[in-house]
Amino acid sequence: MLLIWIYLFSIFHLCTFVDSVVQCEQKNVTVQVPDLLLPSITTTESLATWFYWKQGTQLNTNTIVHLTIHGYTYDHTYWAFPYQSPKYSYVDYVIENSNGSIVVVNIDRIGIGLSSKPDAIDVTVDSNANVISQLTTYIHNGAYKDIQFTNIILVSHSLGTLIAWTVASQTSYNQYIRGIIATGWLHVPNPVGTAAVVASIYPAQLDPVTSQQSVPPLYVTTNPANNTRQNIFYNINDADPNVIQLDEQTKHTGTVGELATLGLAILPTVTLSIPSNIPVLVVMGQYDIIFCAPLALSCDTSLIIKLRESSSYLSTIDTFVLLNSGHDINLHLNAQYWYEKALNWTLQHF
Template identity: 25%
Template sequence: MAPINAISPLLLAGFVAARQCSNFLIPVDISSRQGQFQQVPVESNLDVGAFATRFNEYQKNYTATLLQGYQNLQGSYKISAQYCHPDNGSSSTIQLLTHGIGFDKTYWDLDYNNYNYSYVNNALENGYSTLAIDRLGIGNSSHGDPFNEIQAQAEVEALNAVTTKLRNGGISQIDHSYKKVIHVGHSFGSVQSLWLSALYPNNTDGVILTGFSAATQFLSYVVAGWNLHSARLNQPLRLGNASSEGLRGLAAQYGVTQDVVPRLQRFLEDAGADLTSQEVWNIVASTEVLDLIAGYNKTVAPLNYPSGYFASSDLTSLQYAFLFPGNYDIGLAVASEQTKQPVTAGELLTIGSAPKTSPFKGPVFVITGEHDVPFCGGNCYASVPNVTAPSFLTGVKAAFPSASAFEAYVQPGAGHGLNFHYNATAGYQAIQDFLAGNGLAAR
């Protein structure tokens, strides 16, 4: 296992040919009918832990407890996007990529190991253009009140607004319109893609759901396993306040940087501890020490998330929720921990509000890792109690009774975060093959 300073995602990124990509902001206006929640204390990590405890209480509904009524949210926001098209020009078909909780748009275009895990590259190789977005409230998209603004419904409306602009040529940085828009989601992004297809079935041409099933009973597993912290406290410089110059000065004074392993090893040796560099690396990478140093060298513009934005505690909680042990590169896992993103209180309180069925009449493909915890409880081949479907994934078909084609695919040996596993590209190609076989080949 390499030392932590040898596996920086920036050092392992490389130049990838046969693609043209640009990053920009897309202005959107949305109107969303959504909940008005009582705001409870979420300032400290203990407050956040208390929120998670109440959220997970058996046979109780914390959403209903905090719900005070409904509101019509109207606002103008900006959605951060990465647009890519093949070197030989843009096709008339584009894949609109929506990430899940804990990530941002880079989930689809991981630069680790010369972009070997990039979904975007696979789509481009098959002739598609892509638009990957940071969901409303996350990453470089507009942030907002974490209880009563950044909720699932508002994010779906923002996704629909971006979709409409793709169709009518309303994005100034893209010089033409797209006749066909395929919605590709991961996890919460899949929930939102299904949701869009239910509310606006004529605004999508194909639905690809990754890291998804119709099961909802395992959400508490993940919320507990995340060991949620306040995002601004978990990674204070990257996710917190831009005024943290005191912390940055201390980091420089004590050498808390990406080369912390040899420094910490010398410190421990001076204190009488006998630890190898590998053991020190394990301490740093697999505990919250990693999160305290993340961003000291990389942060340019801190994201300044307010209280009410939560983050998983460390790499071990990331592994539990997203990764299957033995089938992922630890260097990529460390990189993902260094670049993780939060979830809002409002998202957790409204994630269960998605429609159960969609009238969408086009093709639908669901692909989920064999050992997915959030949507299969760790076993996607398991039969579903009291349901006629033979497995969790095949059960998704009931949500799309009018689909022109439906296919469920279990990715062997993978966990929830499909894109982080060694066999990710095999799953990518299964998606492209399904699209090509069901009238949505790139043209």
């Protein structure tokens, strides 16, 4: 119960009580979500965003933007986890250690958290990508601090990475994308881990946490039976039990529309359509059971990840493995090692 109150306090005061060095403004932006069957028909929805910058920094058009995209059954707090910051907060780490050269735009994806919740069948991988593309246009056109930012990097996790791939691969979406930091997703999954994820999904209305979130029909989440999130998303030998508990207490939802459109989004033809001038950093947890297994599907080293993934990109990709970590790399004890890699990679390329 204490952990849930910590979370609620952090949500209501997120932009007031973050680290004094890290400044934040919450802003809802208006987006159009296309109808699945008739894409020319759209509904007007609200996307919740948080803009973070370092106190005292003089921002300009060349300041780098990390646009963070969370995964399935998570919200924006995956990137700013409300526990022992900055140990588990990518946002705080990057802002505090980038000497003012990076700002972060964090979001609740459409259908999640404080954002609008359209019909589940209309919340797909592509409609998510469409919304992210609209947001990059807003960022470029001065929606935050009246600055027309030109260096936008998509920083994504899990389903968020599929969305980032889709954005970067389509000329109608990728106009303002300069790079991708793609975590928690590879082209070839581990069938055992994938089956475990599928088996864990059940209606959000049946869940003690997400039933309180007023979600429409066909929104789903992970079943808490048998410690599902712990077993799928974590290597418990590299995780704090309090983090795992708070994760369960603060989980969110996904949609059947997203599940139904994963198959096409994972194809190498998508990433092979990403222009070669968009650099990519691929980051995985060593023991991510959704994509990794001994021998044939090993994730033990960065070189192995590069060998597994290079043929699916036009550009030469960089890779990094967070040793001992499970799927949720932000929520493991050694998360800051990959935060450091993301920061250094960004500063080297931009």
